Amino acid sequence: xxxxxxxxxxxxxxxxxxxxxxxxxxxxxxxxxxxxxxxxxxxxxxxxxxxxxxxxxxxxxxxxxxxxxxxxxxxxxxxxxxxxxxxxxxxxxxxxxxxxxxxxxxxxxxxxxxxxxxxxxxxxxxxxxxxxxxxxxxxxxxxxxxxxxxxxxxxxxxxxxxxxxxxxxxxxxxxxxxxxxxxxxxxxxxxxxxxxxxxxxxxxxxxxxxxxxxxxxxxxxxxxxxxxxxxxxxxxxxxxxxxxxxxxxxxxxxxxxxxxxx
Amino acid sequence: xxxxxxxxxxxxxxxxxxxxxxxxxxxxxxxxxxxxxxxxxxxxxxxxxxxxxxxxxxxxxxxxxxxxxxxxxxxxxxxxxxxxxxxxxxxxxxxxxxxxxxxxxxxxxxxxxxxxxxxxxxxxxxxxxxxxxxxxxxxxxxxxxxxxxxxxxxxxxxxxxxxxxxxxxxxxxxxxxxxxxxxxxxxxxxxxxxxxxxxxxxxxxxxxxxxxxxxxxxxxxxxxxxxxxxxxxxxxxxxxxxxxxxxxxxxxxxxxxxxxxx
Numbered sequence: 001x002x003x004x005x006x007x008x009x010x011x012x013x014x015x016x017x018x019x020x021x022x023x024x025x026x027x028x029x030x031x032x033x034x035x036x037x038x039x040x041x042x043x044x045x046x047x048x049x050x051x052x053x054x055x056x057x058x059x060x061x062x063x064x065x066x067x068x069x070x071x072x073x074x075x076x077x078x079x080x081x082x083x084x085x086x087x088x089x090x091x092x093x094x095x096x097x098x099x100x101x102x103x104x105x106x107x108x109x110x111x112x113x114x115x116x117x118x119x120x121x122x123x124x125x126x127x128x129x130x131x132x133x134x135x136x137x138x139x140x141x142x143x144x145x146x147x148x149x150x151x152x153x154x155x156x157x158x159x160x161x162x163x164x165x166x167x168x169x170x171x172x173x174x175x176x177x178x179x180x181x182x183x184x185x186x187x188x189x190x191x192x193x194x195x196x197x198x199x200x201x202x203x204x205x206x207x208x209x210x211x212x213x214x215x216x217x218x219x220x221x222x223x224x225x226x227x228x229x230x231x232x233x234x235x236x237x238x239x240x241x242x243x244x245x246x247x248x249x250x251x252x253x254x255x256x257x258x259x260x261x262x
Numbered sequence: 263x264x265x266x267x268x269x270x271x272x273x274x275x276x277x278x279x280x281x282x283x284x285x286x287x288x289x290x291x292x293x294x295x296x297x298x299x300x301x302x303x304x305x306x307x308x309x310x311x312x313x314x315x316x317x318x319x320x321x322x323x324x325x326x327x328x329x330x331x332x333x334x335x336x337x338x339x340x341x342x343x344x345x346x347x348x349x350x351x352x353x354x355x356x357x358x359x360x361x362x363x364x365x366x367x368x369x370x371x372x373x374x375x376x377x378x379x380x381x382x383x384x385x386x387x388x389x390x391x392x393x394x395x396x397x398x399x400x401x402x403x404x405x406x407x408x409x410x411x412x413x414x415x416x417x418x419x420x421x422x423x424x425x426x427x428x429x430x431x432x433x434x435x436x437x438x439x440x441x442x443x444x445x446x447x448x449x450x451x452x453x454x455x456x457x458x459x460x461x462x463x464x465x466x467x468x469x470x471x472x473x474x475x476x477x478x479x480x481x482x483x484x485x486x487x488x489x490x491x492x493x494x495x496x497x498x499x500x501x502x503x504x505x506x507x508x509x510x511x512x513x514x515x516x517x518x519x520x521x522x523x524x
């Protein structure tokens with residue numbers, strides 16, 4: 001089965017062309033005055049978001065018409081297929097809408113429920129992480145590796161926003177982990193996982209994430225030598241609960257899981 | 263007196279050359295593996311930070327030997343002079359040390375205790391804001407203007423980290439303001455004030471800032487049509503208490519001051 005083997009070069013190439021298609025849209029709209037809609041939860045959704053996802057779906061329809069698609073903006077198509085592309089055209093919409101070039105386009109391929117290929121693309125700075133099962137993670141074409149950091153006590157731990165932890169128990173877990181860590185960094189969305197894959201920070205702890213937020217992150221982190229899981233330490237799948245912990249160093253991951261559990 | 267008039271072009275030119283001198287250092291060290299020291303409060307201080315400040319001080323010693331200097335890394339020199347250059351070679355050291363190009367070099371000129379000239383420079387992305395009394399704020403050489411946003415209810419409000427609000431009363435003020443705002447953005451340091459000057463976000467609320475953190479921000483925000491003050495609404499000076507509120511729209515500033523006061 002494909003799921004046991006390395007990801008096919010054709011899929012890796014396609015994932016990058018999907019990111020290119022999104023980039024040509026997002027770059028055009030970045031820092032332009034846009035009408036911005038608000039969803040119920042006030043996440044800003046821009047015209048760029050929808051157009052970028054349409055560009056990705058068009059290419060997928062032409063090249064992989066049988067595959068499933070799960071997208072943030074335009075919903076699901078054949079989502080029960082063995083092969084599903086999971087896309088978030090603009091992850092970090094708050095950064096995008098405030099002119100900050102640390103948002104990202106996320107492209108993932110799930111096979112039998114597990115992410116096997118992921119791209120994190122920052123189109124304005126021209127930065128791209130590509131992770132695929134059986135391949136080393138690449139940052140702008142060069143191998144990326146996480147750094148050694150055996151304990152949270154020496155770690156830089158990052159989180160997009162403390163507002164992610166809506167449940168009191170999640171907030172307590174988060175606070176236990178950050179209190180045990182050396183340095184806390186806020187903001188960043190998917191970009192944080194790229195930083196971790198390059199060995200620039202040590203831990204990312206988040207919650208309330210959707211499949212399209214985390215699917216692409218897993219192969220990038222894993223292929224760079226890191227570990228990414230839910231807060232119980234289980235690998236991320238289509239059925240994960242949206243709590244995510246990533247660590248550059250497997251030893252640090254294990255200790256962090258213990259801290260989250262209390 | 264100079265303080266009543268527009269800032270001299272020679273000072274504006276010098277401030278930009280000081281930023282250039284720092285940029286040649288910080289760009290060289292960005293994303294390089296460095297030995298990082300920790301101060302007592304765990305702020306990371308890099309070799310780049312110290313070398314960049316030295317480069318700035320060398321140029322100041324040559325061109326304005328009589329002026330005072332206040333710097334984050336190498337202390338004060340003639341700090342009681344009428345004219346004092348206030349410099350922070352790397353504001354946003356956590357972003358710098360984790361490979362995130364939204365840190366900045368801050369250069370300010372204070373005249374008789376008030377900031378009259380400020381530069382926010384992002385050397386990796388090649389972005390620069392220049393604000394000076396009597397001149398419109400420029401972003402990469404083009405005029406920058408804040409946007410209309412009469413009320414916090416419609417505002418994007420930004421803060422580097424909620425850990426800034428160490429006192430319970432400050433934390434309550436912060437939470438009152440963010441609860442009344444539309445969208446909350448975390449992370450960013452000085453870069454947030456540049457975003458505000460360009461009309462990409464509406465409010466920045468922070469605390470625990472030092473003179474070298476805020477002096478350069480004031481002329482940039484003011485020259486773009488915004489308002490920046492302490493939490494009582496008083497202009498920032500060398501004697502401010504480190505609580506800062508910036509708004510793109512003066513009406514929004516007034517309401518936000520009321521929310522902070524409770």
